[in-house]
Amino acid sequence: MKHVVLLASGSGSNAENIIRYFREKNLPVQFHIISNKADAFVLERAKRLNVPAEVITKKQNNDNVLQKRMQELKPDLIVLAGYLLLFPAAVINDYLNKIINIHPALLPKYGGKGMYGGFVHQAIVDNKETETGITIHYVSDKYDEGAIIFQAKTTVNPTDNPEDVAQKVHLLEYEHFPKVIEELLFNV
């Protein structure tokens, strides 16, 4: 049985998509969800999916609560799926190359502090980019700078608004993120 801890700060559609993927393929993976926001919709999704979930706030991170929980949970893989806090260096050191993140753009462009969600897609449109995509990478102690594992692209049309871009990017995330996780867990 593999153990995966999913971290999300908001809606959690990627987290749900990942969990459903492994359940539909009947793969031996157990999930645990952690959010830093008590009102994050990902917690509602966890309840509906019957997946254990908990809140560890930014302040608790500073008190090494996240590190202690990871030492208890002993995940094979830690997956950031829309987690907006900088990951504590202590946990990164405990889990070198076992923490991955998905970013809704083609890093190294459009990454770094403050570049998340709608801000990324707005910048893509403002800069009249003709393509965008997703990047799945290992987590380092700086936002969006770890080694890249996977990227996928989609076109951006001149008539696309940020919501159109977000929709195209989400489709890439839902298609590829679970498969990349499966490869990392089972070396397929």
Ligand code: GRF
């Ligand atoms: C995704 O677009 C992901 O690329 C980014 O945060 C967003 C999370 O969306 N890191 P959701 O919470 O999975 O719906």
